[in-house]
Structures are given as C-alpha cells and as structure tokens.
Amino acid sequence: MKKTLLALAAVCAMTSGAAFAQQSSAEGPLMVRVRAVHLNSANGGSTNPNLDLSINNKFIPELDVSYFFTPNIAAELILTYPQKQDIRSAGADIGSLKHLPPTLLAQYHFTNFGGFKPYVGAGINYTRFSSVKFSPAVAHLQADVGRNSWGGALQLGVDIPLSKNMYLNFDVKKVYISTDVKSAGAKIGKFKVDPVLAGVGLGWRF
Template identity: 50%
Template sequence: MNKSLAAAVLATLSLAASTAAVAQETPWLVRVRAVHIDPADKSDPVGGAGASDRLTVSSKTIPEFDVSYFFTPNLAAELILTYPQKHDVFLDGGKIGTFKHLPPTLLAQYHFVLDAPIKPYIGAGVNYTTMSKVDLLAGKAGLEHDSFGFALQAGVDYAIDKKWSLNIDVKKVQIRSDVFIGGAKASAVKVDPLLVGVGVGYRF
C-alpha cells in the first residue's frame, strides 16, 4: 500500500512538473523595436516624360510593436503595428509636401530551433498601408489611399533568459501608390522600403 501511495505521489508530482514546464512555454511573444525606414525611391517619369525616380520619400526611424503567436516551436504568425507615420515628399530634391501612412503587416514565420541562445527566423506575408493627411503641391496633388503588397523578413532573437530576448530584424515591404495631379495620374511611386530594426522581446 505504501509503495502504491508513493508511486501515485511521484506520478502526480511528475505531472505537475511537466504542466509547469509547458506553462512556461506559452505561445505568445511580444517585441518592441526601433525601426529605420529606408525607402527605395523609385518612380515613373512625372507626366509620362523625362527622367525616372524624380519623386522621393524621406527616411526616418520609428517605434514598432509586434505580437507573435507560436503554433509550434518552429511556426509562428507575427502582426506588426505602429501609429501613423509622417513622411516628407520631394521632387528633384525640393520638398513638395507630406503624407502619413499606417502600414500593419502580417507575417508567417519559420523559427530555427537550435540548442543555443541565438534563434534565427525567416518570414513572408502581406502588408496593407493606408495613406492619410496627404498634402502635396498645396493640395493640387494626391496619392492613392490604399496599398497592398508582399513582405519578406529575416531576423535573429538572442535569448537573455527564458522570457527576455534581444532582437535584430530586417524586412523588405512592398508599398506603392499612384500620384495624381488635378485628378489625373501623373506618376507611380514605389516606396518599397527596407526596414532594419533592433529591439527587445518578452515571452509570456
């Protein structure tokens, strides 16, 4: 009887320990990053004539917040968020106005599970960007309000402990818009920025 009781106690303790270990590995990971946006600055000739790439968009560094959910140790989904970001627009180097854009991005990720603190990953997904508060050429020019495109990602997490990690992340995002002057299409801009970020992550 004592042996049976001892075996039952050991089995219960083992199950509790296993449950606690699983509880520590929750599927949620959040990160905060500082991200530098470097636009590709490609554009069609203005008015269909002359040189290309005359329209450019300013680069800047922004805060970024993202939430990841791990379906398995390897497979995860990441939602990337920020608040509307203001950019300057230039024509032949001269400022012609500003606009704001909000670019939430959803990515499917593959994480390489290594027996080391360094955890690399790759990702691919979609970006939706909405343009707002467009003020170009004193209101004479405008942009499309919406842009849909692809996004590619590569990054590395460095585990500090079981919950905290440091992160380096690189993304290439497809963001494009037609430019209108007086209601007629005057050009098309490929912003297509390269985003390089560093940050910190927390695993719940």
C-alpha cells in the same frame, strides 16, 4: 541488471521529456516585441520619370505580437502609429503625408542553434495614406493620391535569450509599398517606396 538499466533509462527519458514540456509550456504561445526601426526608403521611383518622387528616411517605433502555433511556426502582426514623411521631388521638399503600414507575416523559427533562434518570414503589408499635402508649386497633384497600398513583405531576424522569457531581437524587413499619383483625377504615374526596415528591440514570451 539489464532490466534495472532499462528502467533507469526509461525514467530518465520520461523526466527529460517532462522537463522539456514544462520549459516549452512555461514560455507560452505569445511573444511581444518592441523595436526601434530605421526606415530606409528604397524610393524605387515613379513610372513617370518627370515626377522624380522620394520620401525621407527616419527612425520609427514598432510593436509586434506573435503567436506560436508550434515551436517552429508562428504568425506575427506588426504595428506602429501613422508616420509623417516628407515628399520630395528631385531632392526638394514639395509636401508631406502620413502612412499607417500594418504587416502580417507567417514565420518559420529555427530551434537547432542553441540559444539563438533565427527566423524567416513572408507575408502581406497594407499601407493607408492620409493627410497628403502638397506645396502650392505642385498643387495640381493635390487632386488625388492613391489612398492605400497592398504589397508583399519579407523578413529575416533572430531572437537571443537574455533572461527567462526575455529576448534581444534583431530584425530586417523588405516591404513593398506603392501608390498611384494623379493630377486632375487622371493617373500620371505610380510611386514605389519599397522601404527596408532594420530594427533592434526586446521581446517577451508569455
């Protein structure tokens, strides 16, 4: 009887292990998410208080691709297309710019919360500025604006299963973006945008 019970236990253990492996492999290592994201610029201000620069808040589309090295460890690349923003000084529009902010994050996914899969991430953001235009009243700033920015990025989110391989996603990121402001070729300050991006979307695991 004891040998029979041990044999049954071994069979059950192997069966459950095989089922778990099959379930994990069924999802695959890739996950693609699409999100609607609200960009809330912290507008950290400028090192030159006379500039008093800011940009507008707006909703933007976002696409990300994640690769899972293990059930817990993943890398995520976040993309969008160049976003147009209004440039303001003391609340008044003085121009516009476009920025393209791809972000690469390393993530840790928690797998002990049942169906909920919360995660945290940290990484780096590269923002490319283009099509910078200033109104004639501040044309002296047209000479040059820092064209790119490197900064850190922090992330907190959760994936909630809806059906096989489909998830509802909530995600919040803090991204550190800044650029030099120049007049006649001379640096006159640094503008810190440092937005918070809160998003909701859907994800698919392959």
